[in-house]
Amino acid sequence: MLKLVNMPGEGRMLSLTIRNYGRGDFANLIALQARCFPPPFPSELWWNEEQLNEHATRFPEGALCAEVDGTIVGSMTALRVTVSEDRPHNWASMTDNGYIRNHEPDGDTIYVVDLCVDPHYRKLGLGKWLMQSMFETVVHLGCRRLLGGGRIPGYKVHSANMGPEEYVRKVCEGALKDPVITFMLRCGRLPVGVAAEYLEDEQSLNYAALMEWRNPFKTER
Structure with a gap:
């Protein structure tokens, strides 16, 4: 996918490409993580290179990067699994600690492992373009949905007055804004639950909102 984007404050257009990443990109992807x-x-x-190699070889369709004028400035990684309601739900178990060796080639869900964008490029809408590209992967592979846990970094300051479920509900209603959940809502993902001890994250008090996008072309049985 190729498009032109306007760089705020610089008055110039940049060439944006969304593509699959491979071995030749590993050093640049690790450098991106350092910036993010x-x-x-x-x-x-x-x-690390072992994780990235698993992403690129085990499920290349779920290994995406955003490149602006030849520089990798964003990435999104996913695996394919079937998620049962009684399955323990945290980042480590769902993603095999980021190695995705639990990838299921016939899984009905594309599960988000990671999404990051270089801080210098976060006003270009790259995160949304990466998300929409992964939605296309869901449709192309005939999966039922995209699912993943989203941090709720605004929750800590409200935790004395409400539980995480109420906080997520208020964000969805527009009464509160959260930098992660509000972004996901704008991308078209909706909450389907809250997971405790999802990922060590002080701002979210280790909670995450489980955010889903359903394939509109897939008939539910």
Whole structure:
């Protein structure tokens, strides 16, 4: 996918490409993680080459990157699984700690592992373009839906007055804004639940909103 985007404040158009990433991109993807998650975020939690190799070889359709004028400035990774309602739901178990060796070639759900955009390029709508590209993958593969846990980083300051479910509901109603959940709502994803101890995240108090996009071309049985 190729399009032109306007760089705010610079008065110039940039060429944006959404494509699958491969081995030749690994160093640039790790550098992207460093820019997106600087210290005090621990560097050992950035992608490593073994994880990236699993993404690119085990499920290449779910390994996407955004490239602006030849520089990788965003990425999105997913795997394919069938999610049962009684299955323990946290990031580590659903993504095999980011290695996706639990990928199921015939799974009915595209599950989001990660989405990140270089801070310098976050006003270009790259996250939304990556998300829409993954929606296209859901449709192309005939999967039932896209699903993933979204951080709720605005929750901590409201936690004394409401539970996480009420917080997510208020964000959906527009009474509150959350930098992650509001973005996902704008992309067309809707909440289907809240998971405790999803990922170690102080701002979210380790909660995550489970956000879904259903394939409109797939008939539910």
